[in-house]
Amino acid sequence: MTKRLVADALMVLSAIFLPWWITAPLIVAGCMFMEAFYEGIMLAAIIDLIYGTTTLPHLTIAACLAFLAGPVLRERVRWYS
Amino acid sequence: MYKVGTLVILVVLVVVFAAPVRAAVAGGVMWAVEPLLAMSRATHNGISSFIQTFSSTRTLIAENTAIKRELDDLKMRLLDRNLLAEENAQLRELMGQTPVPSGVLGTVLSGPGFAPYDTLVVDAGKNVGIQEGDRVFIGENVIIGRVSAVYAYSSQVVLLSSPGEKSDVVLFGGTSSDSVVTAIGRGGGSFEILIPRDIVIATGTPVFALGTSRIIATVEGSEGNANDPFKKLLLRTPINPQSIRFVRIVSSRPPL
Numbered sequence: 265m266t267k268r269l270v271a272d273a274l275m276v277l278s279a280i281f282l283p284w285w286i287t288a289p290l291i292v293a294g295c296m297f298m299e300a301f302y303e304g305i306m307l308a309a310i311i312d313l314i315y316g317t318t319t320l321p322h323l324t325i326a327a328c329l330a331f332l333a334g335p336v337l338r339e340r341v342r343w344y345s
Numbered sequence: 346m347y348k349v350g351t352l353v354i355l356v357v358l359v360v361v362f363a364a365p366v367r368a369a370v371a372g373g374v375m376w377a378v379e380p381l382l383a384m385s386r387a388t389h390n391g392i393s394s395f396i397q398t399f400s401s402t403r404t405l406i407a408e409n410t411a412i413k414r415e416l417d418d419l420k421m422r423l424l425d426r427n428l429l430a431e432e433n434a435q436l437r438e439l440m441g442q443t444p445v446p447s448g449v450l451g452t453v454l455s456g457p458g459f460a461p462y463d464t465l466v467v468d469a470g471k472n473v474g475i476q477e478g479d480r481v482f483i484g485e486n487v488i489i490g491r492v493s494a495v496y497a498y499s500s501q502v503v504l505l506s507s508p509g510e511k512s513d514v515v516l517f518g519g520t521s522s523d524s525v526v527t528a529i530g531r532g533g534g535s536f537e538i539l540i541p542r543d544i545v546i547a548t549g550t551p552v553f554a555l556g557t558s559r560i561i562a563t564v565e566g567s568e569g570n571a572n573d574p575f576k577k578l579l580l581r582t583p584i585n586p587q588s589i590r591f592v593r594i595v596s597s598r599p600p601l
Contacts, residue, residue, distance in 0.1 A: 280381045281388060284461040305354055309361060313371045314378060315460035317493055317503055321362050323461055328355070 272303050279307055284323070287311065291327050295334035305331055368494070375466075375496040382454040382466060382499075448482065448593040449473050454499065458587040463507035463532050465490065467592060470498045475594055482593040487583050488559040492594065500594075504586055505561060506530040513555035514538070514562075516546060516578075525555060528562070528580060534587075536562055536580040542569060552580055 271294060278287045291304040308327035316323075361370050451467035460466070469475050479492040481502045494501040505512050510530035516538070517523050524544070528536040540546075550564045562580035569576030 280378070281385045283459045288461070300350060302350065302354055305358070309358060310374055310378075311461065313361070313367070313374045314382075314466065315455070315462045315464050315501075317462060317464060317501075317507070321358075324358060324362070328358070331351070 268298060271298070275303065275307055279311055284311060284315075288323065288326070292330045295327070295330040296337060301331060301334065371494065372496050375499055379454070379466075379468070379496075379499045383468065386452075386454050448595040449475065451481075451500075451592050451594055453589050453592060456586060456589055457504070457533065463504045463510075463530070463586065464493070465502040465504065465586075465589065465592065467500050467502055467594070468498065469594060470496045470500045472498050474596070475500050476596065478597045480595050480597055482559070482595060483584055483589060483591075484593070486558070486560050488554050488557075488561055489582060489584075489586070489589070489592065491597075502592070502594075504530070504534070504582075506532060506534050506536055506582055506586065508532040512536075512561060515553045515555055516540070516544075517550065517553070528552065534582040534585055535565070538578040538580065539575050540578050542574055542576045546578060 275287065275290055275294065278290055287307070291301075291308055294301045294304045305324065305327045308323040309321065312321035312324045361367065449469050451469035454466045454468055456465045457463050465481075467481075475492055475495050477492055477495055480488055481490040481492065482488050488505070490502045490504040490507075492500050493503040503510065505528075507530045512528050512530075513525060514528045515523055515525055524540065526538050526540060528538050531537055536552075538552075546564050546567070548564055548566060551560045552562050552564065553559060554561050560583065562582050565579045565581045567576050567578050
């Protein structure tokens, strides 16, 4: 739980202080490594609301796809230590 | 549980991005985030000044020389421009039109490169009378975008060079007479125009917004093949959108 909270806080900070091309891979990584990473979608939606125009919210759609693909990838990818 | 959660979040997103709700939600988000964006901008400026102190002396000397050369060139051009501006003011006075400087100065809180879209977030909103559709300038004569959303203390500006954004422009100085064409944004401060292959436009030629004497971009080059009757003219804004720090927002409403 603490790990997740720290990750969430870091991601919010990265959305505010770092360029989007650092935050976006972090959201994808969050979807990959964390169970039901809803925060990632919310963060992408906030970024789209701040910077996006009335066209499609690209980042939110990408986050949704990563969210859906995350569990599948997690199951199929084999990690070696 | 996981599937129900996903469905709920998708419904929430559809509602959030639906046109009537979006403005209200975005207003709330901007109200909370604007001070943080200002803090982020200040931090970035601080960090870049700190990093600059470690630039090598040789680089600084080279930059200094280049800037001096550019300054001399600009001084020469300014002389010419001042003469023309004086003449223009005199002519306007004769015609009974006295130009009044207008607009609101806005600081850019975030821009392309930092944000995923070709938009600027500016620290001027309803509090200083900004309205949707107002034009955004750099300096006096370069138009760079329009206000697309206005919040209490900030506003969002869509750059004319945003991908797919269309602007009517006038091309002077071709081999034929002046042409009115549509410039389509390609993102990152560049545009493209489709013109007949025979028209020759020199690199560096300014391109003006239709019906005004405001510069939108300058010609950078062209591309196309010999079999095609049309060629693509590539344009670039005079200033890199990533380095914009201040803008002037001018009302699009007619003066009373």
